[in-house]
Amino acid sequence: MTDPLNLLSSLDGRYANLTTPLSGHFSEFAFLRDRVRIELDLLPALSKISLIRPLTDSESAQLKSIQSNFSLADAESIQAHERETRHDVKAIEYFLQDKLKESSLKDLLPWIHFGLTSEDVNNIAQVIALRDSRNSILLPTLDILINSLREFAKETRSLPMLARTHGQFAVPTTLGKEFAIYIARLKTARDEIAAHRLEAKLTGAVGNLNALQAAFPQTDWLAFSKEFIAQYDLEPNLITTQILPYDNWIRYFDALRLTNSILIDFSQDVWRYISDGYLKQAVVKGEVGSSTMPQKVNPIDFENAEGNLGVANSLFTHYAQKLTVSRLQRDLSDSTVRRTFGTALGHTLVAWINLQRGMSRIAADEEKIKAELNAHWEVIAEGAQTILRAIGKPDAYESLKQQTRGRVVTEADYRSWCKAIDVDEEMRKRLLNLSPESYIGLAIQLTDSVLAKSS
Numbered sequence: 001m002t003d004p005l006n007l008l009s010s011l012d013g014r015y016a017n018l019t020t021p022l023s024g025h026f027s028e029f030a031f032l033r034d035r036v037r038i039e040l041d042l043l044p045a046l047s048k049i050s051l052i053r054p055l056t057d058s059e060s061a062q063l064k065s066i067q068s069n070f071s072l073a074d075a076e077s078i079q080a081h082e083r084e085t086r087h088d089v090k091a092i093e094y095f096l097q098d099k100l101k102e103s104s105l106k107d108l109l110p111w112i113h114f115g116l117t118s119e120d121v122n123n124i125a126q127v128i129a130l131r132d133s134r135n136s137i138l139l140p141t142l143d144i145l146i147n148s149l150r151e152f153a154k155e156t157r158s159l160p161m162l163a164r165t166h167g168q169f170a171v172p173t174t175l176g177k178e179f180a181i182y183i184a185r186l187k188t189a190r191d192e193i194a195a196h197r198l199e200a201k202l203t204g205a206v207g208n209l210n211a212l213q214a215a216f217p218q219t220d221w222l223a224f225s226k227e228f229i230a231q232y233d234l235e236p237n238l239i240t241t242q243i244l245p246y247d248n249w250i251r252y253f254d255a256l257r258l259t260n261s262i263l264i265d266f267s268q269d270v271w272r273y274i275s276d277g278y279l280k281q282a283v284v285k286g287e288v289g290s291s292t293m294p295q296k297v298n299p300i301d302f303e304n305a306e307g308n309l310g311v312a313n314s315l316f317t318h319y320a321q322k323l324t325v326s327r328l329q330r331d332l333s334d335s336t337v338r339r340t341f342g343t344a345l346g347h348t349l350v351a352w353i354n355l356q357r358g359m360s361r362i363a364a365d366e367e368k369i370k371a372e373l374n375a376h377w378e379v380i381a382e383g384a385q386t387i388l389r390a391i392g393k394p395d396a397y398e399s400l401k402q403q404t405r406g407r408v409v410t411e412a413d414y415r416s417w418c419k420a421i422d423v424d425e426e427m428r429k430r431l432l433n434l435s436p437e438s439y440i441g442l443a444i445q446l447t448d449s450v451l452a453k454s455s
Helices: 016-026 028-048 057-068 072-085 088-100 106-111 118-155 175-195 210-215 221-230 247-275 300-322 333-338 341-359 366-374 377-390 396-404 411-420 425-433 443-454
Strands: 160-165 168-174 279-281 362-364
Touching: 016 028, 016 118, 016 341, 028 057, 028 072, 028 088, 028 106, 028 118, 028 221, 072 088, 088 106, 088 118, 118 175, 118 247, 118 333, 118 341, 118 443, 160 175, 160 366, 168 175, 168 377, 168 443, 175 247, 175 443, 210 221, 247 279, 247 300, 247 341, 300 333, 300 341, 377 396, 377 411, 377 425, 411 425
Parallel strands: none
Antiparallel strands: 160 168, 279 362
């Protein structure tokens, strides 16, 4: 069943070459490894506040070695314990007792998992996975994608094209400026993802550190909790039930969901530009676009991205609905949901990589774009009527509406109208200087401002 063809999830099978880096953070092996790390870090933390004896250098090295050399055999040993206990964290405790019982640390076996609840260990391990996968995988991938949009916007910053509002031809824009809009949106979302400080908790069975306070009432357990969490560069949350309130994690997922929603919008727009012939796709030798239509070159990368973004966002939405709700001091229904974090991030990663590939295969069809633009002189009616209104023409809008509404206006039609209208020669010259290619407002400057800020 280890053959990719037999795997249930497409993330582990079909897309495994794209998602494998995430398995280092969200696989069952990774979750066991990271929880072993948390449990072992407790011993030096207790030693630091003199609740247990000092650790020798060799003992500290031994604890580090168990963490750094955690193996598949170790994970299988934990699972063997779990088959008996039906409790994964207790299984980790028993595994560590087995590891240390023949060492000089055997006197510290009672201090493994001392005063903790399972969720103290689980939430820290999972939030480390969220933080580290963001920093090492998601952000670098998103940066590459944003940069590909930057390069395209730079190349097409001054390429005028027809805009569409309500699906109808509207005043011109530039292709680069339309991509710059997405760059600006994505850069803001990216910065929110990067800046988010993730929370964790170590507060015991119902959030009051009851067991630790009962055993050692003279110890400042609030300070201990803060320091223990802070050593992982995480934000401590001291006001919890048995579980961390997941509001902070949801804000992180919401930032990812917003990013994905922006990219769904982008995918659909690019799909339409390809459909309209504004964008050409590279023809790659050996690839097939259709099983029956040999001429096809389909926008599959953008379609694949759109689908995967939707799947990811459905999970992010469920997290917001599910993880913010827990019966009283806790129930277990959140646990299985949290094990799908890698799935949501996996579909996100597949989408972002497919968008990168799609961007590498498109180019503007300048001839097509300009031909369609210059076939529709009615789109400069806005500029013409605004110029006339600026000199006090009371019927400017109505005059242009009569000439253009629902009609295709040619260059000859427009110039005839300019020659016939009752204005002075200076104003006539201004009207004649309008054209679909020149009537782009500040599109180039706006694009350049986005490119400068996003570099």
